[in-house]
Amino acid sequence: MRVLGLESSCDETAAAIVDDGRVVLADIVASQHEVHAKYGGVVPELASRAHILNVVPVVRAALERAGCSLAEIDGISVTNAPGLSGPLLVGLQTAKAMAWVTGKPLVGVHHLEGHMAAVYLEPDPPPMPHLALVVSGGHTSLVRVNDHAEVVELGATRDDAAGEAFDKGAKLLGLGYPGGVMIDKLAQTGDPTAVRFPKAMTAASTGAEFSFSGLKTSLLHHVRAHGIPEGQALADLCASYQAAIVEVLVRKTRRIAQRERLAHVQVCGGVAANSGLRAGLRAAGAEDGFRVYIPPPARCTDNAAMIAAAGYHRLLRGERAGLDLDAVPSLALPRPG
Ligand code: KG4
Numbered sequence: 001m002r003v004l005g006l007e008s009s010c011d012e013t014a015a016a017i018v019d020d021g022r023v024v025l026a027d028i029v030a031s032q033h034e035v036h037a038k039y040g041g042v043v044p045e046l047a048s049r050a051h052i053l054n055v056v057p058v059v060r061a062a063l064e065r066a067g068c069s070l071a072e073i074d075g076i077s078v079t080n081a082p083g084l085s086g087p088l089l090v091g092l093q094t095a096k097a098m099a100w101v102t103g104k105p106l107v108g109v110h111h112l113e114g115h116m117a118a119v120y121l122e123p124d125p126p127p128m129p130h131l132a133l134v135v136s137g138g139h140t141s142l143v144r145v146n147d148h149a150e151v152v153e154l155g156a157t158r159d160d161a162a163g164e165a166f167d168k169g170a171k172l173l174g175l176g177y178p179g180g181v182m183i184d185k186l187a188q189t190g191d192p193t194a195v196r197f198p199k200a201m202t203a204a205s206t207g208a209e210f211s212f213s214g215l216k217t218s219l220l221h222h223v224r225a226h227g228i229p230e231g232q233a234l235a236d237l238c239a240s241y242q243a244a245i246v247e248v249l250v251r252k253t254r255r256i257a258q259r260e261r262l263a264h265v266q267v268c269g270g271v272a273a274n275s276g277l278r279a280g281l282r283a284a285g286a287e288d289g290f291r292v293y294i295p296p297p298a299r300c301t302d303n304a305a306m307i308a309a310a311g312y313h314r315l316l317r318g319e320r321a322g323l324d325l326d327a328v329p330s331l332a333l334p335r336p337g
C-alpha cells in the first residue's frame with residue numbers, strides 16, 4: 001500500500017511517500033527556521049502563511065522524487081492533531097482536497113503517534129509492546145506502545161516540554177532558534193559538571209511525570225548572577241544545562257521501563273536528535289538490559305515519512321476519515337483505563 005503523508009503542525013511543511021509503512025520513496029521537508037529565527041520561536045501566523053506557500057511544491061516534489069502520480073497513491077495520511085491551528089489546517093485542507101479529487105482513502109494521524117512511527121521505517125524496528133520516550137518541542141511523554149495505533153500515555157510533562165527547555169534556554173543565552181541544535185553543538189566541547197543545576201523532580205516523584213520549568217528558572221538565575229558567558233564558559237554552561245535535561249529523561253525512562261517490564265525502548269521527537277540523550281539512553285539500556293531504538297536525527301525532527309508510516313497502520317485497519325475531519329490543536333494521547 002502506497003501512502004502519501006502530509007505534516008504541517010508546526011514549522012515544517014513536509015510530504016512523503018511510503019510503501020507498506022516501511023519503504024520510503026520520497027521524504028521532503030521544507031523548514032521555516034529562517035522565518036522564525038529572529039523571533040526566537042515559532043510565530044503561528046507566519047507559519048501558516050509559509051505553509052500555504054510551501055505545501056503544493058512540497059507535495060509535487062515528493063511525487064516527482066517517488067516517480068509516481070497522485071493516481072498511483074493508495075491512501076493519504078495527514079497530521080490533524082495536535083499543533084498550531086492555522087498550520088494544521090493548511091495540511092489538512094490540502095489532504096482533503098487530494099482525497100476528494102482522487103477518491104483515495106484519508107486518515108488523520110496524531111502528531112506524536114507519527115513521531116513514534118518514525119522508527120518503524122528503520123531496518124530493525126522495536127517489537128510490540130515497547131516503551132516510547134516522546135520528546136519534542138511541545139511534548140514530553142512516556143508512552144506504552146501496545147501495537148501500531150494502540151498507545152497509552154503513562155506520564156507527561158507538567159509544565160515545559162524538553163524541547164521547550166532547550167529552546168527557552170537557548171533564547172536566554174542568545175543562541176537563536178531552534179535552540180536544541182545550538183545547545184547540542186556547543187555542549188560537545190563543554191564540561192557537563194561545570195555548573196550544578198537542581199535535579200528536576202528526583203526522589204520526590206516516582207511516577208512518569210516530568211517537570212522542566214525549574215531548570216529553566218535556574219538558568220535564568222545563573223545568567224542574572226553571572227551574565228551570559230562566552231567561549232569555553234558558554235560551552236560549559238550549555239553542556240551542564242543539557243546534562244541536567246538528559247539526566248531527568250534518562251532516569252524516568254529507565255524507571256518506567258523497569259516498572260512496566262518492557263525490554264525495548266524507543267526515543268523519538270526532535271529532542272531525540274540530541275547527542276547527549278542518544279548516548280545517555282544507550283548507556284542506560286546497556287546497564288539495565290533494555291534495547292534502545294532511535295531514528296536517525298533527520299527522522300527525529302518533524303517529517304512526513306513518519307506520518308505516512310503511522311497512517312499506513314490505520315488504513316490497514318480499515319480506518320477512513322470523512323471530509324469533515326477536523327484539526328484539533330490540543331489533543332492528548334489516550335491515558336490508562
Ligand atoms: O519534533 P519536533 O521537530 O517538533 C515538534 O513536534 O515540536 O521537535 C522540535 C524540538 C525543538 O524544541 C528543538 O529545539 C528540538 O526539537 N531539537 C533538539 C535537537 N534538535 C532539535 N533538542 C536538543 N538537541 C538537538 N540536537
Ligand code: ZN
Nearest residue numbers: 136269270302
Ligand atoms: Zn514533532
